[in-house]
Amino acid sequence: MLFNSDIFIFLFLPITWILFFLVRKLENPLYIYLLLIAASLFFYSWWNPIYLPLLVFSISFNFVLSRYFYVPPHKYFSRRNVLVAGIAGNLAVIAYFKYSGFFADNLSILLGADIQLHKVALPLAISFFTFQQIAYLVDSYRNQTRQYGFLQYCVYVSFFPQLIAGPIVYHSEVMGQIEKLNGSSDLADNFYRGLNLFIIGLAKKVLIADNLAIYAQMTFNAAENGEAVGMIPAYMGTLAYTFQLYFDFSGYSDMAIGLALMFQIRLPFNFDSPYKATNIIDFWRRWHVTLSRFLKVYLYIPLGGNRKGDFRRLANILVTMILGGLWHGASWNFIFWGLLHGLFLVINHAWIQVCTVAGPGHLRTSKPYVIGARVLTFVTVVLAWVFFRAETFGGAILVLEGLLGRNGLGMEAAGSYSDATWYLLPAAVIAFLAPTSQAWLGISAQGRTEGGDSGRVPFVYVRWPPTLFTAVAMGGIAFATIFMMRGLSEFLYFQF
């Protein structure tokens, strides 16, 4: 079920929330857990019920394993072995569903053999719920979790606002909140903020991302068909995709966080104006924040992080980013995109060292430097997106050739992009100049990576002041957005 669908907005959400409101009155968290689990499993199975058992199995498997870390270890099964088995089990599932075809294809090429595997559909959200549970297993192994009940754990993994495409949450961020779901938290206040965030996210997706998608598709489809891409189509298409992806995924994240707030759970933020980043390190602190921190905590640091010398640190960065690329999908384009970002990060770290050792450090805070750094970072990110969006390497190269002007201006196709400016300009203004949704709503930026059970996300003040006018305006925006939603489209990050 998509957040931007009639069935979700007009039936699933109102019914689930009203039941939640009523069940809370029973003052027994058990009923709330049962309601949220039932709603979440229904939400998940709406897409394809055939993979519901996989989700249920995955949750049960990881819960049982995590409990092992709370009992004295059996002499034949050390804690470490159980952890390794747990991680391997999770990775095996994801490898089978997501990567087996890719590996078989590449092995076929390598060995000159025809290895055919039965094609399986990728279960929705598998990358997200698998990674979330691997993190939970590791934290349980490290004695960083408490013994939560099975139902609480089910809510943590399957909670429908974040089940499909994140944010990837840590148990420490939500478990405390789940335990207190029947408490006396301010339902009206959270609902109000959640509603605003949901509407803003929906508007980002429907009004901006979906309209930009048309232009991105034109350029990249032409390239995939082997057509030479002119300079204007290449720039318009690439920029359209750059903003489409941002507004699509950050819109989705806003909706997810907003929905969770309506149900009294604060999720961590996933975006912090990434296109305002002044370098690639900064970019990854702002883009898909919950994935970045997952890769850092559960991959980069266990690999040795920066503790084993400069060379190992750079190698660890590259490995982490390549695997991060592969996480997005089973394709060489994603791997290359990850490698590119890994290289950018390596160069970025080297540049910082050069500046620290030899350069005048104060220059790095000067306005011209900051503007130049922003532009350079943006250009770098945009170029890498070409590989991320293109379906084949050849397609990406054709678009890059277009960007370099090797196929002329492409005036004959330029007319098809004339309306793109109407969407690109506002998108760019919002991405470069406007505050994030959470900042606009006065939700502290501190919450961008944290938040959670300790309630450390202070709602300082609301810049979209709750007045009669803003309330009517928000209702109007919601109506206009739902109106424009007629041509249903999936969120880009559902495929990862």
Next chain:
Amino acid sequence: MKPISPKSFSVVALVTLAVLFLGNVATSIILDPFNVFGLTKFNKRNFQPNLRHMKFEYLKNHEFSGYILGTSRANMYATRLASSLTGTKFYNLNSNSSTPYDMRRQFEWLIGRQPVEHLIFALDFDEFDAPLEHPAFDLAALEHPEVSKSSILYYWNYLWVHPNHYAIAIYGNLLKRDTWFKYDITTGHYYFPVYDRQKKRDPKTYIRERFRQNYEGYDWTPNPEHIRHFRDTVEQAKKNDIKISVVINPKNHRLYRAFDKVKFASWLTDIVEISGEVWDFSGLNSVTLNDELYYEESHFTFRVGDLVLKRLFGTDFDKSTLPADFGVRVTRSNLPERVEQLKNQ
């Protein structure tokens, strides 16, 4: 402005949403530009309603013994002429972007309700390439829910008509002097009165201004699912002793030249294999090469439709007045010859 409480904010925002939604619902039902609710009869001209829906509502209370099925091009086969030539009372069930899957569902609805004697299938190569289902927002082409067996959600789509559609429907029905589009639900036909006048007055200018479609990059590939649906429909019709006539529509040369000839030949072979006998009016001939006989690259005129019907059902005298190169009866025996002929054009 005075701040309000978070609770009041949420209530006001949701009430605003509900009021706007209900206002739109009321407007959708009262103006009903696609004529699906049927409570008012506001839209009569210049705004294309959902004719599929209207036709099946009409057929619930009216019986015919013959039906012409196909895309909007099949509209040009006049029911009056078809009825007089065959003695069967025909209804033109053409529908916007109709696919073989649509035709199958329409056929099944028909035979479930009334006896059918004769069916004319007017086929288009390019429509076999279309997706099985029409997008939910293509409000002029959604199938009647009893035909598609869709849920009540079908009507939900018509509660979200865009304001510009209201504006066009109001302007077209109340203010516009010319009638560009009108329909006659009793026969199933629609008409383009202004285009007819323009064509008659200055055909050369008309052709220059209306024939502008660029088919470069188009590559139609028939969907095997559509072929299967067409096969099932023909088999069911034969089982029910229904006479069938299969026509390949006379495509204007500009569109026909954009087809991949190998794919077209393969498709024609499939259609002949399924039907046994097909009247093929495609290819380059004295009719399809004459732009004056077309509204644009995609739609021929009633004059061409009449020629087709006469070729199929006319008397010997009728047939003697037709262009000799227009229409070939293709069966399994002369199929290779016809394919070769088309390839060599």
